[in-house]
Amino acid sequence: MTWLLLLLLLALTSAFTPSRIILSPSVQHHRLHALRAVPVINNWTVTRSTTIEGRISKHPTIKDGEKVTTSKIASKTIKENVVVETVSGSKYKLGQERKKSGVKSSEGKSSLFKRSTAPAAPAVAAKPAKPAAKAAPVVRSDVDxxxxxxxxxxxxxxxxxxxxxxxxxxxxxxxxxxxxxxxxxxxxxxxxxxxxxxxxxxxxxxxxxxxxxxxxxxxxxxxxxxxxxxxxxxGPLTTLLKWGAGSTTPTFxxxxxxxxxxxxxxxxxxxxxxxxxxxxxxxxKGVCDLKVYLRQEGKIRGKELREILAAVTLVCKGVNDAGLVWTDLKVENLVVCEGKVRVKGIDLESAIPVNTNPVDYSPEACPPEFARSFIADGGVNFIAKKSYDSWSLGMLFYNIYTNRGYFENQGATGVTKALAIKGFKPDFRQIDDERLRDLMEKLCDEDPGRRPSGAGILLHPFFTKSGIGKWSF
Structure with a gap:
């Protein structure tokens, strides 16, 4: 009888209780945290900025196992099986702490591209060691x-x-x-x-x-x-073309x-x-654009140079394989990334379908045939082909090798007029590598029909006889 009276009392109480209580945002926030399970972070470590980095589970909006970095931790006690609170009010339970590994050698970690190391030659006086390359920029984990x-x-x-x-x-x-x-x-x-x-x-x-x-x-x-x-x-068509060429590397x-x-x-x-x-x-988001990277690293040679040039060639090839002409291939539109894929393209607002009229142009990336058309009639009758990007790639190689643009510090009008001169031919005598110079001269041939493109560039002796293999970039 007693339990029947209790049920009746509860029913009457609920009948006079509002069905929904609207809380202020701050109250809602704390109520939500009280009702749901506290997310757990495993394999965690404390960063220098007093945030927790690890793998999360039991979070309402993040997949289990995803890597996260919290806001700064407000709690004084940070150890396993303890619930900590961030300065923003979020709570996390700390599971297993990440095991601290031994100190790793920093050799070869100063650059996002590993530099090749020449073997020591016996009976030859040792040359002064090169100064260590500056550390590559990294994205801060304590962003505001x-x-x-x-x-x-x-x-x-x-x-x-x-x-x-x-x-x-x-x-x-x-x-x-x-x-x-x-x-x-x-x-x-x-x-x-x-x-x-x-x-x-x-x-x-x-x-x-x-x-x-x-x-x-x-x-x-x-x-x-x-x-x-x-x-x-x-898209799927470009992906199939990459598979057919033995590469699945994302180029953008x-x-x-x-x-x-x-x-x-x-x-x-x-x-x-x-x-x-x-x-x-x-x-x-990449780490930095290629222009910043080159400014930081200085002149790049050897295996690292070939890796970068092969990577940017694949980026250009990816655009052309999609039936597009980029018309804007330059160091500012390439980013250096961490991980296996080291260079990717950005900024496709000027890319157009092959055999159509360009929407705009960058003087330092345009070929002589476009410069002449632009001076003649504003380029309204110019039809862009893949050879446009081949020229841009040759001039980009010059920029990467010398660490400066071919027309550096020259205005747009002056560059366009120089390119439009009949018989204009870039002077690549500063390029010491004979194979690379030969490739650049072919890419910047005055006759667009003789310029290599796509796989034809990657089959040049500069890449195939470099000791790294045809498709090993």
């Missing part, structure tokens, strides 16, 4: 993300905004936000500052170990074209998304200077 949010998924990294090499768009670095439901609650409320310089509001975590590039522009035609070009280059950065009507908050609108009509490409 801001309240500038795009599509409730990406938080803009502080002080990361810059113009693209072409100057037609703005580029931002961003981190993926963890827990989109919390972002939805905070976005547009008084709890989130509208200042783009403000660090991320408490209650929202992000994963700083992987960063993305957000390319923003109001030029819908250019952005649509670039998005389609990424799809075309990474990955496109994660294209936001035609992105949802942005007030902080991002202020940061992007009111670019409310912008379309946004979400792309893979």
């Amino acid at each position: 993300c801001t309240n500038a949010i795009v599509d409730r998924q990406w938080s803009i990294v502080k002080n990361s905004g810059s113009k693209s090499p072409s100057g037609k768009s703005r580029i931002y670095s961003a981190c993926k936000v963890v827990g989109s439901e919390l972002v939805a609650q905070l976005t547009g409320t008084p709890d989130m500052s509208t200042s783009p310089a403000c660090s991320m509001s408490a209650g929202v975590d992000f994963t700083p170990d992987t960063q993305y590039i957000l390319k923003c522009s109001s030029n819908s035609e250019s952005m649509d074209r670039e998005s389609k070009n990424y799809d075309r280059i990474n 950065v990955k496109k994660y998304g294209f936001l035609k009507v992105p949802k942005v908050n007030a902080a991002f609108e202020k940061l992007n200077r009111g670019g409310g009509d912008d379309r946004i490409l979400v792309l893979e």
Whole structure:
């Protein structure tokens, strides 16, 4: 009888209780953490910036086993089987700590490309050792993300905004936000500052170990074209051609998304200077562009040089295999990456189908036949073929070998006029490697029909007789 009375009392109580209680965002955040299981981080380690890095499990929005880096840890006790709290209010249970390995040799780790080491020659006086190469730049794991949010998924990294090499768009670095439901609650409320310089509001975590590039522009035609070009280059037909050539190496950065009507908050609108009509490409982020890498490393020779030139040749080949002419092949549009794939292409807004008219041009990358057409009629009757990119590749090889552009410090008009002179032929006498010089002269032949392209470039003796194998780059 007693339990019947209790059930009746509970039923009457629930009848007069509101079915839904709307909590403030901060209360919702703590209530959500109280109700759901605390995520577990295994194989973890503490970074120098007091964040936890490891493999997560039991997280509501992240797959088990995915690598994450938390915000800074506020808890004083950090050890196995302890629940720690970040400065943003997130809680994680620490599982097994990562075992500390012995000190590894730093030999060969100063560059993203391993330099070849010549064997010691007996009975010959040793030459002074070369100064060690500068350490390659790495992405910081203690990045400071801001309240500038795009599509409730990406938080803009502080002080990361810059113009693209072409100057037609703005580029931002961003981190993926963890827990989109919390972002939805905070976005547009008084709890989130509208200042783009403000660090991320408490209650929202992000994963700083992987960063993305957000390319923003109001030029819908250019952005649509670039998005389609990424799809075309990474499409099934181009992939089949790569398999047929014995290579599955991705030649361009990955496109994660294209936001035609992105949802942005007030902080991002202020940061992007009111670019409310912008379309946004979400792309893979490299370590740095090739121009920065060359400036840092100095002149590159030997095996590393061949690896880089082979990699950029594959990038150019990937564009042409997709039935496109890039028209903008230069060091600023190539990025150095960590891992197995070391160089990838970026910026496809100027790429056009073969046998069509270019939409714009870069003087340092254009061939003489286009320069003459541009001076004659603005290039309106010029038809672009793959030989356009072959010329660009030859001039790019010069830039990589000498660490300077062929027309460095010359204005666009002067470069175009120089190229348009009948019989113009680049002077490659600075190229000491005879095979490389021969390849560059063939790529920059005045007759477009005689320029090699695609696999024909990779079959040149510079690559096949280098000791690294035809397809071993």
